Amino acid sequence: MTIAAPFLAVTLLEVAWMVVALLAMFTGLSVVVLSLTWLERKALGRLQLRLGPTRTGLFGLMQPVADAVKLILKEDIIPTSSDRAIFWAAPVIVVLSAFMIWVTIPAAEGLVLRNLELGLFYITAFAVVGILGLVLAGWGSANKYGVLGGLRSAAQLISYEIPVIMVVVAVGMLAQSLDLRVIVASQQQIPYAALLPLGMVVFFIAGLAEVGRTPFDIYHAESEVVGGPFVEYSGAHWSVFFLAEYINTFAIAALVVLLFLGGWSWPWSSAALTWLPSLPDVAWLGPLLHLVWFLIKVYAVILVVFWIRGTFPRLRIDQLMAFAWKAMVPLSFYAIVITAVYLFYDWPAWTLTLMSLTGLVVVGYIVYRKMMEPARRIAEIKARQAAQRQASRQTG
16 A cells, blocks of 8 residues: 555656647647638738738737637537538547647757657558548548548558658668657757758648648548538538648748758757856756747748738649659658668768759659640640631631
């Protein structure tokens, strides 16, 4: 009894601390989602020569809060023919998979809920669970358009999960670890964005497809399948799916920063902060600056995501799948091969960069030629028609 009591007290204390930490993380992510919705509206407004939110609060800052209150109070309608258990479980699965990957994503050296040596493996494993939620959302709605959207989401996310996993393996090979803190520390001299730019491009594009952002938002495109797997959802249930989408968007941007842009480290080296611990009154300033610098990088990547949404049109489903299997998957395997060759033969760092850029340029040129083929055909037809009109005038 004397042994069990202290053990039980320590266990309960650990559980209580974990619950508090999870609640704090969920609160922080909710605030991040509110900031992203406001930032996206403002960014798209500037791109489209609009002002964005201006009326609700200073600079429209209260608009996300007003939208959240509206969705919570909005009537939540459940179809009579739906499977209620699946209908309710689907959004929970989606948001839990998005939330749980943040357990091991660090924002600074010691700012992580639970650091794992196999952190990247844990993240990729939990990210796949969200696919199940989207499929169940369509199936549980008892709506043919919802089922179609769910199947499209499964096809898209499984296809683009392969490039993500392969690039993660390549980064793990370079760092010789799947621990995110070790990966960040290994980029003190040169970030992996300069060493393996192909990996960053493939990971970023596949990450956009994983979160269903434009131009990969085909499975919930209103013009295509009437809202996809969310067609029967409303109110708070509908908002949960988009809460998960914004959390995943923030996670993808954070992983891009951690895997390729040096994480919270300063450019090329963190030596600029070595003097801070020697000052007793500002010893906390180093970790704080690391956190601020990490968030600046993450929000910069997110602005690129919003820029892409305001620039590119939506892909067709055949274009989306062809791009995954004919471009992204081969490029991700090529990244594995060149990384293995670079490590095995111990070549200079610039050789990996050169091989990476060569593959990126070649495949980019092929994709560009493929996308411009219809425009070239139209130009040829117009030129031929003009030549025929010119010939008819001369003969007439």
